[in-house]
Amino acid sequence: MGDDARLHELAERMREEHRKKTEKDLLQLWKDQIGFPHGEIDDILSLSDPPYYTACPNPFLGDFIKHYSKPYDPDTDNYQREPFAADVSEGKNDPIxxxxxxxxxxxxxxxxxxxxxxxxxxxxxxxxxxxxxxxxxxxxxxxxxxxxxxxxxxxxxxxxxxxxxx
Structure with a gap:
């Protein structure tokens, strides 16, 4: 995926693709997805900050996970956790x-x-x-x-x- 400049480039490409009238089929494919809000694409994009947040199903999610996650390696991964078995009771008077x-x-x-x-x-x-x-x-x-x-x-x-x- 790349650094922040690359992420912003991808986000701008997404915006430009939506603005092109010739890309109507791709846009309609995205708009038909479950969870895609109703409204004009420019309004939806104005509520978004791609690739970090989109007001629709995020097409960058897979790239984000690939870039920021650690790949699973069964030969070296030693992840082992017991189930969390404790009562969690935190007060609601914290300033945060x-x-x-x-x-x-x-x-x-x-x-x-x-x-x-x-x-x-x-x-x-x-x-x-x-x-x-x-x-x-x-x-x-x-x-x-x-x-x-x-x-x-x-x-x-x-x-x-x-x-x-x-």
């Missing part, structure tokens, strides 16, 4: 949580516990909560030793995180 209201918002510290349990630094994280921004906040704060330590983990001088034994 209270920055804006949202009817289904999940506290970022609750999400952090799952990210710390199931991922390694640099992994892609799926945002299953879609809308509140708390998954992104949680993923970012997993790199902050003080916040991680506030959840009961230990962080050494190299930034390696250890779960405290209970």
């Amino acid at each position: 949580y209270n920055a804006h209201s949202y009817h289904t918002k999940v506290p970022h510290k609750a999400i952090m516990r799952y990210i710390l349990h199931y991922t390694e630094p640099g992994d892609l994280v799926f945002d299953g909560f879609c809308g509140t921004g708390m998954t992104g906040v949680a993923a970012q704060l997993c790199g902050d030793p003080r916040t991680v330590e506030s959840l009961g983990y230990s962080v050494d001088e190299q930034g390696i995180i250890y779960q405290q034994e209970t």
Whole structure:
């Protein structure tokens, strides 16, 4: 995929293809996809920031994952996690949580516990909560030793995180 300049070039190519009247068949193919919003393509694109966010099914998603993910290698991959088996109860009085209201918002510290349990630094994280921004906040704060330590983990001088034994 490439660097940011390449991503912006791809996004601009997508915009240009939509503007060309000769590309009506390709455009109609995209508009017929489930999840594609109703409306004029220019309006949909004005709500988008391709390739990072599109107000329609994102045609860049596969390229994004290929560029930013680590390929699975069964010979060297040693990923092993037990199921997360703990009660997660985080208060809703944190200043970050209270920055804006949202009817289904999940506290970022609750999400952090799952990210710390199931991922390694640099992994892609799926945002299953879609809308509140708390998954992104949680993923970012997993790199902050003080916040991680506030959840009961230990962080050494190299930034390696250890779960405290209970």
